[in-house]
Amino acid sequence: MILYHGGTEAVMQPDCKKGRPDLDFGQGFYVTLLLDQAEGFANRKARDRKAKPIISVYEFDYEAAIQDCEYLKFDFYDEAWLDFVVASRNGMKPWAQYDVVEGGVANDRVIDTVELYTIGILDKASALGKLSEHQPNHQICILNQAILDKYLKFVEVIEL
Numbered sequence: 001m002i003l004y005h006g007g008t009e010a011v012m013q014p015d016c017k018k019g020r021p022d023l024d025f026g027q028g029f030y031v032t033l034l035l036d037q038a039e040g041f042a043n044r045k046a047r048d049r050k051a052k053p054i055i056s057v058y059e060f061d062y063e064a065a066i067q068d069c070e071y072l073k074f075d076f077y078d079e080a081w082l083d084f085v086v087a088s089r090n091g092m093k094p095w096a097q098y099d100v101v102e103g104g105v106a107n108d109r110v111i112d113t114v115e116l117y118t119i120g121i122l123d124k125a126s127a128l129g130k131l132s133e134h135q136p137n138h139q140i141c142i143l144n145q146a147i148l149d150k151y152l153k154f155v156e157v158i159e160l
Contacts, residue, residue, distance in 0.1 A: 003031035006042030008051035025141035026095030074103030077131035099144035104136025
């Protein structure tokens with residue numbers, strides 16, 4: 001499986017401990033199947049940092065990795081996804097028991113709903129109703145360095 005990581009520098013040797021712990025799926029190395037999503041992230045980061053956008057490309061032995069680790073996948077923006085992301089963003093570390101977490105991103109399309117739910121303006125049913133209007137995009141967070149080193153291999157850099 002080919003995966004992409006958008007940023008402002010090539011990441012040939014990913015480190016899962018460099019990420020922030022309060023992201024959607026925790027402190028890990030984030031990649032996606034979607035090149036356009038990685039490009040969007042790289043472009044936003046580059047604008048913020050006044051740098052050049054870079055896509056790092058990897059080969060991931062997905063089938064072997066998920067057989068060799070504690071793996072969690074969210075197929076939809078549903079109650080389980082919402083509870084997990086809110087807990088993670090609130091520092092509760094629901095991801096601590098997993099090596100790899102896969103699912104949709106709490107991005108510009110859905111983050112307002114997540115935030116309105118978090119602060120109590122929307123109840124869970126209303127938030128889930130709004131989230132159900134969106135098709136999840138894609139992210140994989142590799143939380144375990146041994147899994148990262150064993151199954152994710154750097155391929156190339158794409159400069160945008």
